[in-house]
Amino acid sequence: MEDVLTTTQAAKLLGISVRTAQLLIEGGKLPTWKTPGGHRRVHRADVLALMEQSQVSAASATALVVATPARLPLFQRIFATTEHLTVQFLTSTLSAAIRLGGRVPAMVIVDLEGWMPEAIAFFELMAADGRLMNTELVAVSDSESSTPMLSPRVRRATPATLEGTVRHLSEDVRPVTNDVIAGNFPVAPNESSRLQAVRRSGLVNSPAEEPFDRLTWLAASGLDSPISLMTVLTPELQWFKSRQGLDMVETPRSWAFCNHTVLQRGIFEVPDLTEHLAFASNPAVANAPHFRFYAGAPVYDPDGFALGSLCVIDFQPRQLDDDQRRTLLELAAIASDEVKLRELLRKS
DSSP states (O other): OOSEEEHHHHHHHHTSOHHHHHHHHHTTSSOOEEOTTSOEEEEHHHHHHHHHHHHHHTTOOEEEEEOOTTTHHHHHHHGGGOOSSEEEEESOHHHHHHHHTSSOOSEEEEEOTTTHHHHHHHHHHHHHOGGGTTSEEEEEOSOGGGOOOOOTTEEEEOHHHHHHHHHHHHSOSSOOOHHHHHSSSOOOTTHHHHHHHHHHHTOTTOOOOHHHHHHHHHHHHHTTOSEEEEEEEOSSEEEEEEEESOOOSEEEGGGOTHHHHTTSSSOEEESOGGGOTTTTTOHHHHSTTOOOEEEEEEEEOTTSOEEEEEEEEESSOOOOOHHHHHHHHHHHHHHHHHHHHHHHHHHO
């Protein structure tokens, strides 16, 4: 077994593309050196260390963003399309420090404009905190050249480059399973980490639980829908933790409308599935039971990963009104709270 690897060999060991490996090298996550001939080489030990670190850092999908009230709308716009992270916006380093006392986030992003003295001290504290060794730290300023000296652990970005920086830092370096890659449906950049969260949850193949059955009953009744489900997405399956109006306990993941639901923050609604390019040929739409309408909202674990959804399905095209959308969002939020409570009870 060789102790020194080429970039291509390192990428193969990590299960990623050569381009992604190059990005890791450029970002300083994977140390390399050049041979006299100008070729980059990597120590196998550094690759293995990165693999081990990525498994720890993948434990959260939460990002804390700290900015002044005046600059907050700028960051809210930047993160409006960041669907694979749960972003919490804060307006002081003190409130961020309090949040850090709970669950460790995947990353902390601080706007230096307006927070310069406090931000520098805050970064120093975070860089020295062993609990945050796998948390990505990002300093944002309007001009990277004017950024003050910070710990080597702190990444630098401008508002224009922040979205790309965040996506790169939160992208999985481990391969997604072949079953997911082969599926004709979208997956999040941190899908491997999301699947780890599904396994940690212990929900799949668990017995029926009254709190979740109450929620699907309320969804079906309150939204006048013949079918309501709480789904969990595994690599191969869409498994139903709770169901109303449907005999099936699972479907292939490729059938799951919820593949799209877990990639956004609010309601994913399709008034007529036969008119949607992604779903018109879906076996559950084109054949029995001939689904026509879908609406779902994500259900999250304590670390911000979307495990699946709370959804309603109908045999007729339709649309939810504003009150019904609010109802579905609230029920999904309660389901997320139940998932969190379930974890606390399991650990107690």
